[in-house]
Amino acid sequence: MKKRAVLALGHRALGITLPDQQKAVTKTAEAIADLIEEGYQVAITHSNAPQVGMIHTAMNEFGKEHQDYTAAPMSVCSAMSQGYIGYDLQKAIREALLNRGLYRTVSTVLTQVIVDPYDEAFYTPTKVLGRYLNAEEAAKERKKGNYVVEEPGKGFRRIVAAPNPVAIVEIDAIKALLDADQVVIAAGGGGIPVLEQEHHLKGASAVVEKDLAAGKLAEETDADELIILTSVEKVKIHMGTDREEQLEEISVEEAKGYMEEGHFGVYNMLPKFRASISFLEKREGRRAIITSFDHVKAAVQGKTGTRIL
Ligand SMILES: Nc1ncnc2c1ncn2[C@@H]1O[C@H](COP(=O)(O)OP(=O)(O)O)[C@@H](O)[C@H]1O
Ligand SMILES: NC(=O)OP(=O)(O)O
Numbered sequence: 001m002k003k004r005a006v007l008a009l010g011h012r013a014l015g016i017t018l019p020d021q022q023k024a025v026t027k028t029a030e031a032i033a034d035l036i037e038e039g040y041q042v043a044i045t046h047s048n049a050p051q052v053g054m055i056h057t058a059m060n061e062f063g064k065e066h067q068d069y070t071a072a073p074m075s076v077c078s079a080m081s082q083g084y085i086g087y088d089l090q091k092a093i094r095e096a097l098l099n100r101g102l103y104r105t106v107s108t109v110l111t112q113v114i115v116d117p118y119d120e121a122f123y124t125p126t127k128v129l130g131r132y133l134n135a136e137e138a139a140k141e142r143k144k145g146n147y148v149v150e151e152p153g154k155g156f157r158r159i160v161a162a163p164n165p166v167a168i169v170e171i172d173a174i175k176a177l178l179d180a181d182q183v184v185i186a187a188g189g190g191g192i193p194v195l196e197q198e199h200h201l202k203g204a205s206a207v208v209e210k211d212l213a214a215g216k217l218a219e220e221t222d223a224d225e226l227i228i229l230t231s232v233e234k235v236k237i238h239m240g241t242d243r244e245e246q247l248e249e250i251s252v253e254e255a256k257g258y259m260e261e262g263h264f265g266v267y268n269m270l271p272k273f274r275a276s277i278s279f280l281e282k283r284e285g286r287r288a289i290i291t292s293f294d295h296v297k298a299a300v301q302g303k304t305g306t307r308i309l
Contacts, residue, residue: 002041004178005225005300007032008214008275009046012231013293014085016050021088027293028229029092032183033100034297035227041178043221044089045214048081048189049207053130055080056158074160075192075203082110082188089185106183112169112201113191113208113216119163126267127162127207161206165191165216169201175221187213215275219282225300226279226288228272233295235272235306237263247306252280255308276308 013031015024035042052074059072059080072080086108093106125147132155133141138148141158149159168174168187177184190208194201211228218226234246237258247258255277264270269290276288289296291305299305 002039002181003224004041004221005035005043005227006214006218006221006223007035007042007044007296008211008226008228008272009044009293010210010228010230011047011050013229014046017054021051021085022092025088025092026096029089029096031229031293031296032093033096033102035300036097036102036104036183037100038297038300040225040300041181042183043174043178043217043223044183044185045187045210045217046085046089046185046189047210048078048085049127049129051081051085052077052189052207053158056129057131073203074205074207075194078189078192078203078207079110082108082192085188086110086185093183104181104183105177106185107177108185108188109170109173109177111174111187111191112194113165113187113213114167114169114196114201115163115193115204115206115208116166117195117204119161121161121163122206123161125159125161127160127209129158129160129207132157161204162190162209163193163204163206165208165213168213168216168220169194171220174217178221187217209271209275211271211275212278215279218279218286222283223279224286226276226286227296227300228275228288228290229293229296230268230272230290231292232290233292233304235264235269235290237261239263248304249302249307249309251309252277273308280308 013028015021055077090106138156141148147159148156174186190210190213193204193206288308289305291299
């Protein structure tokens, strides 16, 4: 029986600008093809904060120059990011597989993720997005009810909530594609955040943390492995001190302990641990791996990466 993996692609595996993204996904697609060659069924999710920031600027600032301009809410910007990132990934993965004489349909499911309107995250936004604003522009954003944060010496940036993913709306479609052994890109950028209002879904002005959405996707697709591809081969404890140590194979209990001791960056490494622990506590006997895209093959073979069991 095939193993099922959910992969989360971070900034290094995905790239940021259009040309950068096309170059990065070509390399990442090789790593994904390695996994498929090893017999994995693969679902992929990815970052999108830089991309959604660019789309938001394009739609809401330069868009005004178009006579039929209407503002684009954050949820629509998220959907757009899923579309073009998915398109680049589809092309790159299809090609990497064809070069190895393999064929799989690769598709992107525009995915909505339900969030809780009472999530604390709506009161304490953490996802920094878009270009730098000057003080006057920042004041205008605040007047519109948007949150803005100052980066000393650089200017101001929009900041939006990163609520927890509660459920994946299109989960049955994603599962059907995986069951058919097809490659699926889903819950990109953490999914398009939506609020459930009776039986309607309403886009939320937020960006879900992609690592947490990947954990939810792994849980809901009953995956064997959650593989988070980031910029480091292994996670460190006591990072930057003379006690620095790389983590290899650790238990959930150990992972929780390190988390509580505060070894991980709050907005970068910590969500990867939260996602891994949440998945492993709900699906016993599975594995979470945190490593870089160029070490994924060795990591699934147990030779490198930080592996949480
Ligand atoms: N304990 C840690 N061990 C390794 N890297 C860490 C740790 N804490 C924070 N980091 C930082 O987390 C970064 C990866 O997170 P992030 O940049 O958000 O990645 P991604 O875009 O891949 O999700 C690393 O480049 C590193 O600087
Ligand atoms: N959605 C999301 O978590 O994106 P980043 O990884 O780019 O912050």
